[in-house]
Amino acid sequence: MRFEAQAIVCALRNHGEHGAIVWLITAEHGLQAAYVRGARGRRMRPVLIAGNSVHAGFAARNDTQLPQATIELIHSRAPLLSEPLPAAAIEWATALTATALPEGQPYPRLFWALEGLLDAIEAAPSAGGWGAALVRYELLLLAELGFGLDLDNCAVTGSNDDLVAVSPKSGRAVSAAEAEPYACKLLPLPRFVREGGPASWEEIAQGLDLTGHFLLRDLLTDRAQPVADARGRLVDRLRRAGGLA
Structure with missing residues (x-):
């Protein structure tokens, strides 16, 4: 499974030492949960804020596996x-x-x-x-x-x-x-x-x-x-x- 989509960050839960499971809503694929490496690092923390608009790439070996996601910021609402x-x-x-x-x-x-x-x-x-x-x-x-x-x-x-x-x-x-x-x-x-x-x-x-x-x-x-x-x-x-x- 592999796709890319515009998404809105909705929720985040820490997972492991540096990563997190992030829930994002997309127009065509609905709500998606995915693991994001380095989510708690200095670069990704300001990106993975609820309400931010992002570009997300999802990839998993099969439909039953939790996908991994790469995230790029489109628009930050962090100042709010x-x-x-x-x-x-x-x-x-x-x-x-x-x-x-x-x-x-x-x-x-x-x-x-x-x-x-x-x-x-x-x-x-x-x-x-x-x-x-x-x-x-x-x-x-x-x-x-x-x-x-x-x-x-x-x-x-x-x-x-x-x-x-x-x-x-x-x-x-x-x-x-x-x-x-x-x-x-x-x-x-x-x-x-x-x-x-x-x-x-x-x-x-x-x-x-x-x-x-x-x-x-x-x-x-x-x-x-x-x-x-x-x-x-x-x-x-x-x-x-x-x-x-």
């Missing part, structure tokens, strides 16, 4: 690690990707969505500029893995008008009239999730509450508790940044 909120967002998005996706199955939409999210985190002057993109990435990941939400029509009436909430059990949207008696039991559906466009801090927080409920219920099991904790830290920081804490 000095900023607490962008650093927490990159940590969460890459850790979620490495934890949730099965290895070796292509998810090109997720690859390019993650690349877009990381670019937005890098370019926006504040989290208000990329918070909505993070919510959309989480919604896409749920959908790609078979846990997508049905936000097109009201679960009760079938109408697509004035949808304001989501059932935490079914993941289906609910219209304002039908939601009113059960408001305390439903999850708010912020307008930007269905209509696109910018989002306020409150809407971003509502969107993260929405996606977080289904991520924790359907994807992040007990073994993924450290990843869930990373998300909790990110959401707390976002709420404080938006004055919602």
Whole structure:
């Protein structure tokens, strides 16, 4: 097995004295784990940072062997690690990707969505500029893995008008009239999730509450508790940044 691909570094685990096993997502080959020689050396450490875009060459004798990878940096997002909120967002998005996706199955939409999210985190002057993109990435990941939400029509009436909430059990949207008696039991559906466009801090927080409920219920099991904790830290920081804490 041998191939080359553009990739995003998602996670790293030290292996042996100098190497590491690195998880990278590619567009055509999905999530790939590979051994990288010298990963903990001075030259490779700044390359193998979660969120970096790289060119990776994978090689293995057969499909059952852990491949070895050679990595070349395309674009570094390491400067963002000095900023607490962008650093927490990159940590969460890459850790979620490495934890949730099965290895070796292509998810090109997720690859390019993650690349877009990381670019937005890098370019926006504040989290208000990329918070909505993070919510959309989480919604896409749920959908790609078979846990997508049905936000097109009201679960009760079938109408697509004035949808304001989501059932935490079914993941289906609910219209304002039908939601009113059960408001305390439903999850708010912020307008930007269905209509696109910018989002306020409150809407971003509502969107993260929405996606977080289904991520924790359907994807992040007990073994993924450290990843869930990373998300909790990110959401707390976002709420404080938006004055919602």
